[in-house]
Amino acid sequence: MTLTIDAYCTLGVDREYDLTDVVLLQAMDAAQVDRAVIASVDRLLAVDNRQGNDFLLRTASLNSSRFIPSCSVSPWYGNQAVQELERALGEGARILVLHPFVQGYLANDELVWPVLDVAAIEKVPVYIHTGPPGNSTPWQVVDLAERYPTLDFIMGHCGATDFWNDVSVAGVATTNVYLESSLARPSNFAGYLQQLGKDRGIMGSFAPINNLGFEWEQVRRVLPPEEWGDVYGRNLVGLLEKRGVL
Numbered sequence: 001m002t003l004t005i006d007a008y009c010t011l012g013v014d015r016e017y018d019l020t021d022v023v024l025l026q027a028m029d030a031a032q033v034d035r036a037v038i039a040s041v042d043r044l045l046a047v048d049n050r051q052g053n054d055f056l057l058r059t060a061s062l063n064s065s066r067f068i069p070s071c072s073v074s075p076w077y078g079n080q081a082v083q084e085l086e087r088a089l090g091e092g093a094r095i096l097v098l099h100p101f102v103q104g105y106l107a108n109d110e111l112v113w114p115v116l117d118v119a120a121i122e123k124v125p126v127y128i129h130t131g132p133p134g135n136s137t138p139w140q141v142v143d144l145a146e147r148y149p150t151l152d153f154i155m156g157h158c159g160a161t162d163f164w165n166d167v168s169v170a171g172v173a174t175t176n177v178y179l180e181s182s183l184a185r186p187s188n189f190a191g192y193l194q195q196l197g198k199d200r201g202i203m204g205s206f207a208p209i210n211n212l213g214f215e216w217e218q219v220r221r222v223l224p225p226e227e228w229g230d231v232y233g234r235n236l237v238g239l240l241e242k243r244g245v246l
Helices: 022-030 042-046 049-062 078-089 109-120 138-147 164-171 186-196 212-222 226-242
Strands: 005-010 035-039 067-071 095-098 126-129 153-156 177-180
Touching: 005 022, 005 212, 005 226, 022 035, 022 109, 022 212, 049 177, 067 078, 067 164, 078 109, 095 109, 109 177, 138 153, 138 164, 138 177, 164 177, 164 186, 177 186, 186 212
Parallel strands: 005 035, 035 067, 067 095, 095 126, 126 153, 153 177
Antiparallel strands: none
């Protein structure tokens, strides 16, 4: 049976988010999704990093068979960010989330290098939100991937909506960038995988901004069955297991 993992769900209540663990589990069950990566709401990404990381770690510990905790730090905190990232990873976080637009920097600015140095040492994948003009584009992610060739990057939203047409060209420039499906039209996402290969795709809903069930239904309609196992779980598992744990 194919393991299904939703690569990005925002858990908590904030200006644009309202998703509890109970509601998320119900949506996962209805969509036949086995596990989900949980991430912080915007305020906790931008300001209160430790609060957000602790919430995700605590929630995941109560549902360890279903939730995979991410963590995030704002690079603006400098050495404090490095220390918090090391702490969160040491306590069980599995993915580093960066949101250049919310956190206020260019994706490939040298400000983020100390944080990525830690991620490279710890062998954890880095999920980067892409799409907002100027802050985080596919080519900026490729620039980071070339600077850190041993580090795996997940291009959140495939550059949608403003930079979708850069994805196919940028994607062939490096092999350590993976495409996450949320906010990209399912047909576009399927087209990217036709060009880059099924081993470069990762399914994510970005719930609750998107309806988890609807996103999974639509992608299942456009992807051929022979791609399901890789895109729906195996590719992400491969990245997570580089650290020796799922």
